[in-house]
Amino acid sequence: MICLPKMLYVLANVPTYVPLRWFNDIDKLLQKLLCPTSKQRLARAIMQALWSKGGLALPNFWNYYLAAQLANLQQWWHPNLDNRAMTLEMHIMGSEQELQTLPFTGPRPDNNLSAKTLSTYKCWQIVAKETYLNTNQWSPAMPLWHNKLLGQFLQIPDPGIWANKGITELHHILLGYVLKTFELQNHYLFRYLQLKHAFSTQFPGHTV
Structure with missing residues (x-):
């Protein structure tokens, strides 16, 4: 799907948290595109399932969003100090260490998280809960x-x-x-x- 890389770029760089209901609206629009004149006959889960499992392999934009946001964790743990956006996040958090340990310790009362940092942290919590990851x-x-x-x-x-x-x-x-x-x-x-x-x-x- 040619639009997927473009959408993925947006999801990775959006500066604020995007709620699940927004992705539900996207899925509904996509379903109308596939079934413009008739009632939907396949559940969304089946349409997003793999071909090998009898699905249509439609993209799950919510999962793509979570994955794109969690990619930021790699930058937190192995920061590139030449990246000005990363150094700015460290400065806002107070130190490189506080940014690296944020997923495990949570924000401190005196931390002033940027919208982008908070978005990544929220996505991390969602994935940890959905995958039963014990932090x-x-x-x-x-x-x-x-x-x-x-x-x-x-x-x-x-x-x-x-x-x-x-x-x-x-x-x-x-x-x-x-x-x-x-x-x-x-x-x-x-x-x-x-x-x-x-x-x-x-x-x-x-x-x-």
Whole structure:
């Protein structure tokens, strides 16, 4: 379908969230185009099914929209700093890290998300729900700071001190399944004890 690449370009670059009802209207117009004079005899799901499954392989624009928006996640996680739009999104979020961890931590109260960033985040939530993707599972790459899933680490004051040392994800403080030891100056000893307490409380039973 020659119009599909053009539509996909629009869906990937639309600067705001497009609700499902808009795509339902598009599907209705397409159905009228295919059946202009007679009553629709095939359900929309059958018309959008693959040829191999007895369908007409009509495009599901809603799924195309979700896929196009989720492509932005790749840019968040592997940003091209020469892309001015990407650097602008980082600036609005506050930092590169906050943009990268947004899908897992959600927006913070002081975050002022742009319409495009919010659109991608909403689409991510929809896909996670529809595919039963569990974003609450612990992962070595999950963010340590401002992460609602790690409640004990939210109690650590000034997490930016650790972030400035490159300690931003769970695997940065782990050696196997135990907490790493770090070579720190004396005035950082108390902060390490705070980190140790948060780890032992968040993950009881693990050696610290």
